[in-house]
Amino acid sequence: MDLLIFFTFGTFVGSFFNVVIYxxxxxxSIIKPRSHCPTCKTSIPFYRNIPLVSFxxxxxxCANCQGAISFQYPAVELINGLIWGWAFYTLPFPEAVIASFLSSILIAIAWIDARIYMVPLDLIIAGVVVLLFAVIFGILSYSQVLWGIAAGVLLPGFMMGLTWLVTRRQGMGFGDLQLGxxxxxWVGPIAMIxxxxxxxxxxxxxxxxxSMVKGLDRDRPLPFAPYLVFSAISIFIVSEYSTTLIDQLIML
Ligand SMILES: [Zn+2]
Structure with a gap:
């Protein structure tokens, strides 16, 4: 029952972040005007704007013009529903709040980067605010956070510098470092590595x-945020079930 409530709540959060992504x-503005169909511009009444169900x-x-609705909408709603449902079902309450809110922000970052190759600073700031709350309320420990930041920023920064020295090309963007x-x-140094x-x-x-499908193009941009976000959330979830796995990796 709880699971269903939090799943449903998550789909509504996903619905909000769909607006952010668009x-x-x-x-x-994210707040006004109301949601409208991108094709015919008709505003969507609330009873046609129910996450997943309406789609x-x-x-x-679209109920008005029959134009196709992007699969982004149900996909983002479903992913958010699953993560919110899982987090509140599995984690202690304060950790669930941090994990689910942060995941929603991260998924929006990943989606925008995949579409326009840009990590929006506003969403990075939103993430930082959530993490500050987590540190202030003792949900995340200072040392864990600081070492995690070192791993998430210095390591890819070093790789970026090395790539540039060798190839004179910028492999990753500075948005990826902010995301790091x-x-x-959030996940700490070991999980970050x-x-x-x-x-x-x-x-x-x-x-x-x-490259195999579209042909080799060395200059084709490859967004990195979707892979970072997918990996971090997956490893976060797996580590909830298998701390031994992480422990063994530390022992190596
Ligand atoms: Zn329409």
């Missing part, structure tokens, strides 16, 4: 697959 890169009932089409700061502060490895591996696989 409007923030366009520099539009399913309308078979993915948030992720490191794992996150960097896992994300690099996923990015490399994606780059190879895209």
């Amino acid at each position: 409007r923030m890169p366009r520099n539009e 399913i009932l309308q078979v993915g089409k 700061l948030i992720l490191g502060a 794992l996150t960097l490895f896992f994300a690099s591996f996923l990015g490399l696989v994606a780059w190879i697959v895209i």
Whole structure:
């Protein structure tokens, strides 16, 4: 029962972040005007704006113009619903608040980076605010946060510098370093190092697959935020079940 309530709440949070993902890169206000169909501009009444349900009932089409609704909407709602449901079902209350809020912000960052190759500073700041709350209320420990930031910023910063020295190309963006700061502060140093490895591996696989499908292009931009965010959230979830895995890795 709790699970369903928090899942549903998460889908509404996802619905809000869908608006953020759509409007923030366009520099539009997040609060007004009300949600409208991107195709016919008709504003969407609240009873047609129910997360997941409306999309399913309308078979993915706008009720007014029959224009297709982007799969982004149900996908972001579903992912947020699952994470909020899981977090509040599994974690102690204060940790669940931090983990779910931060995940929602991170998913929006990942989605925007995937679309326009940019990590929005406003969302980074929102993440920092959530983390400050976590430190002030003792949900995250100072040392864990500081070492995590070191791992999340210095390590990729070093790799960026090395890449530039060798290839004279900028591998990652400074947005990725800002994201590394948030992720490191949240998951801590060990999980952050794992996150960097896992994300690099996923990015490399994606780059190879895209190159095979679309042809080799050394200048094709590859957004890194989606891989970082996916890796960090996955490792965070797995580490809740298997602290021994992380412990063993520390022992290595
Ligand atoms: Zn429409």
